[in-house]
Amino acid sequence: EDQVTQSPEALRLQEGESSSLNCSYTVSGLRGLFWYRQDPGKGPEFLFTLYSAGEEKEKERLKATLTKKESFLHITAPKPEDSATYLCAVDVRRWNNDMRFGAGTRLTVKP
Amino acid sequence: SAVISQKPSRDICQRGTSLTIQCQVDSQVTMMFWYRQQPGQSLTLIATANQGSEATYESGFVIDKFPISRPNLTFSTLTVSNMSPEDSSIYLCSVEGRQTHNTEAFFGQGTRLTVV
Structure with a gap:
């Protein structure tokens, strides 16, 4: 069965304290892995897509990496405005849409 | 990217009633998706939800409980019928950025439903 597991469930950082969020997956036929940011009361906002092991993408303080079994979202020198829930999703695409979402990591960055 | 407008943004409903959520996209899309x-x-x-055909439901969800309309390529509705407190949730409308495989999804801001 396809599964996506995110860890930790919640993470509290001081401003400037770098860390990583993990997304591990067990799927057959991965066609893409996605990272989203979700602020309270809003829909998920797309951040990155990764397609193959070894691929990396960067955006400001965020960097996403992918291996054959997991993905990491590295946050370098975070700021309070980075506080949000970060969602990971995998596309197994057997039919029209076959996205499997993780439960998310709730990140809080304190000033 | 696609801009998706969803309404209402939130509602508090009595059990046994129904709520229809609307989703409007700023461009034509083949498939629209509803999440909880x-x-x-x-x-x-x-x-x-595909325009011109019946919606395809995932395991655990049925048309009688969550009827969906898709009258054109920019609009869809999801109805939550005969609501119970277990239906309290955020409901999200989504579309793909491109109509090809391996695309990211774009989401509306969600509808926060509370059933009392």
């Missing part, structure tokens, strides 16, 4: 996000949990796909 229960408190502290991941997004779960309810159904895929």
Whole structure:
């Protein structure tokens, strides 16, 4: 069965304290892995897509990496405005849409 | 990218009633998707809505409970019928950025439903 597991469930950082969020997956036929940011009361906002092991993408303080079994979202020198829930999703695409979402990591960055 | 407008943004409803959620996209899209996000949990796909055909429902979701309309390529509705407190959740409309494989999804801001 396809599964996506995110860890930790919640993470509290001081401003400037770098860390990583993990997304591990067990799927057959991965066609893409996605990272989203979700602020309270809003829909998920797309951040990155990764397609193959070894691929990396960067955006400001965020960097996403992918291996054959997991993905990491590295946050370098975070700021309070980075506080949000970060969602990971995998596309197994057997039919029209076959996205499997993780439960998310709730990140809080304190000033 | 696509801009998705969803309404209402939130509602409090009595059990046994129904609520219809609307989703408007600023461009024509083949497929629109409806998700449910229960408190502290991941997004779960309810159904895929294609224009001109019946919606395709995921396991655990049925048309009688969650009827969907898709009258054109920019609009869809999801109705939550005969609501119970267990239906309290955030409901999200989504579309793909491109109509090809391996695309990111774009989401509306969600509808926060509370059933009392």
